[in-house]
Amino acid sequence: MSEIGDSSSMTDIIVRNVVSLREVVAGWRGKGYTIALVPTMGAIHVGHQSLIAQAKSRCDRVIASAFVNPIQFGENEDLEAYPANEEQDVKALSSVGTDLVFCPNRKDIYPEGFSTVVSISGLTAGLCGPFRPGHFDGVATVVAKLLLQSLPDIAVFGEKDYQQLLVIRQLVRDLNIPVDIVGAPIIREEDGLAMSSRNRYLSDKERLIAPKLYRTLQSVADSVIAKPDNCERICQLARAELLEKGFAAVDYVAVCDGETLVPLAAFTNRARIFGAARLGQARLIDNLPVS
Numbered sequence: 538m539s540e541i542g543d544s545s546s547m548t549d550i551i552v553r554n555v556v557s558l559r560e561v562v563a564g565w566r567g568k569g570y571t572i573a574l575v576p577t578m579g580a581i582h583v584g585h586q587s588l589i590a591q592a593k594s595r596c597d598r599v600i601a602s603a604f605v606n607p608i609q610f611g612e613n614e615d616l617e618a619y620p621a622n623e624e625q626d627v628k629a630l631s632s633v634g635t636d637l638v639f640c641p642n643r644k645d646i647y648p649e650g651f652s653t654v655v656s657i658s659g660l661t662a663g664l665c666g667p668f669r670p671g672h673f674d675g676v677a678t679v680v681a682k683l684l685l686q687s688l689p690d691i692a693v694f695g696e697k698d699y700q701q702l703l704v705i706r707q708l709v710r711d712l713n714i715p716v717d718i719v720g721a722p723i724i725r726e727e728d729g730l731a732m733s734s735r736n737r738y739l740s741d742k743e744r745l746i747a748p749k750l751y752r753t754l755q756s757v758a759d760s761v762i763a764k765p766d767n768c769e770r771i772c773q774l775a776r777a778e779l780l781e782k783g784f785a786a787v788d789y790v791a792v793c794d795g796e797t798l799v800p801l802a803a804f805t806n807r808a809r810i811f812g813a814a815r816l817g818q819a820r821l822i823d824n825l826p827v828s
C-alpha cells in the first residue's frame with residue numbers, strides 16, 4: 538500500500554477511523570512534519586479549497602475532515618438534505634493538495650453511550666446562537682474531538698462563519714488544546730455572494746436575490762461610518778430593506794465588536810457587520826469588517 542501523503546491515488550487518501558488516523562499522524566510526526574487540520578462537512582467548494590491552500594502554505598501535511606455532524610443541526614434543519622457527496626468531495630480536496638481526508642462514520646464519532654457536550658457561553662449568546670439552539674454546542678463538541686483525534690499544529694476555519702471561528706478560539710484557549718487557530722478570508726462569487734454549500738438550495742430566482750445580503754451589509758458599513766452613533770437604527774432599516782428585496786425572513790442584521798461579539802450602539806474601529814436571512818430553503822449568513 539502506498540503511504541498516505543506520498544500517494545497520488547484519490548481513494549488512498551481516505552481514512553475512516555481514529556486508529557488509522559492516529560497511525561498516519563504518528564508516521565508524519567516521526568518524519569518531523571508539521572500538520573494542519575481543515576474541518577468541513579463536505580459539499581466542497583472553492584471557499585473550502587482556499588482553506589486547504591492556507592493550510593498547505595503553513596504546514597507540511599494537510600488533513601481535511603469531511604463529516605456532516607448531526608448534533609449541530611436543529612430538529613427542523615437540513616441534516617438529511619445536506620448536499621455532501623464523498624466521491625466529488627475527495628476529488629475536490631485532493632485536487633488542491635489535501636494529503637488525507639478523514640471521513641468517519643457517525644457511529645465512530647458518536648458511539649452508543651456518548652454523553653459529553655462542550656458548551657461555550659458568552660460568544661454564543663447573540664447572532665446565530667438564539668436562532669440555532671444547541672448549534673454551537675454541536676460544533677464545539679465535534680471540533681474538540683477532531684482536534685484531539687488528529688492533534689494538528691494548526692487548524693484553519695473560515696471567517697464566513699465568524700462567530701464559529703471565535704467560539705473555536707475560545708474552546709482551545711479554555712481547554713488548553715495546543716493548536717493555533719487560523720482564520721481565513723471569505724471567498725465570494727463574482728456578484729459578492731459568500732460561497733456556501735447551502736447556496737445549492739437556491740432557485741434561479743433566489744440566486745439573483747442572494748447577493749443583496751452582502752450588498753446590504755456593505756451599505757450598513759458605509760452608513761455607520763457616516764453616522765457612527767446610529768448603529769441600531771441603521772440595522773433596523775437594513776432588515777426592512779432585505780425583506781423588501783425578497784428575503785423571506787431576516788434573523789438579524791447587527792453591528793458588533795469583532796472580538797467579543799457584543800452589539801455596538803456606536804461605531805468603533807473593532808466593529809464588524811453581521812447578517813443572517815432566509816431565502817427559500819436556505820439560511821444565508823455573511824459578515825464584513827468596517828474599514
Ligand code: AMP
Pocket residue numbers: 576577578579584585587588693694695696697698721722723724725731732733734
Ligand atoms: P462547512 O463545510 O460549511 O462546515 O465549512 C467548513 C469550513 O469552511 C468552515 O471553517 C467555514 O467557515 C469555511 N468556509 C465555508 N464557506 C467559506 C467561504 N465562502 N470562504 C471561506 N471559508 C469558508
